[in-house]
């Protein structure tokens with residue numbers, strides 16, 4: 001009897017440990033966020049945001065390196081180059097200041113932001129909440145799939161230096177398959193603040209359609 005009782009206790013303890021370990025791992029890998037749907041045919045339309053994490057089956061992208069060392073998914077490179085050529089022809093001097101990022105780098109960015117708020121005296125819970133307003137939760141950043149680029153004026157010291165680049169992109173990026181991913185009037189739908197520098201490749205057909213209707217990616221793919 002006693003050994004049977006002991007076995008039951010051990011079994012319960014083991015399953016409790018399994019549950020807690022599982023929860024801990026889930027928290028570490030942010031898999032508590034449901035995964036986005038990925039299809040190879042519509043790779044350009046994947047919706048990754050704070051409610052839809054990069055799926056585990058998302059293939060490791062083949063990357064192309066830019067002159068400044070930033071990298072992007074090879075499939076967007078040609079259109080990105082065409083867009084940059086057009087911007088330069090219009091007298092601008094743009095630069096991709098952020099392309100592909102590994103999960104590790106995204107996590108570092110988040111940790112740095114949280115530390116910044118902690119230094120200002122916020123509790124760890126509040127610091128995390130504030131940081132998540134500015135930095136995408138690791139596993140939910142479009143930079144981790146290589147289809148997004150932050151574009152600013154080369155060597156700019158602040159957003160003020162890049163206003164002409166942002167204006168050009170807002171008017172023309174759709175012609176090259178890129179969309180302003182986080183418009184100021186769609187923050188509730190995208191879950192992200194307005195970012196005039198962050199452009200996402202969706203392909204020319206989708207960008208053309210979205211430009212016509214004024215839809216953001218979440219609306220377009222619904």
Ligand SMILES: [Zn+2]
Pocket residue numbers: 098143148149150197198199
């Ligand atoms: Zn960005």
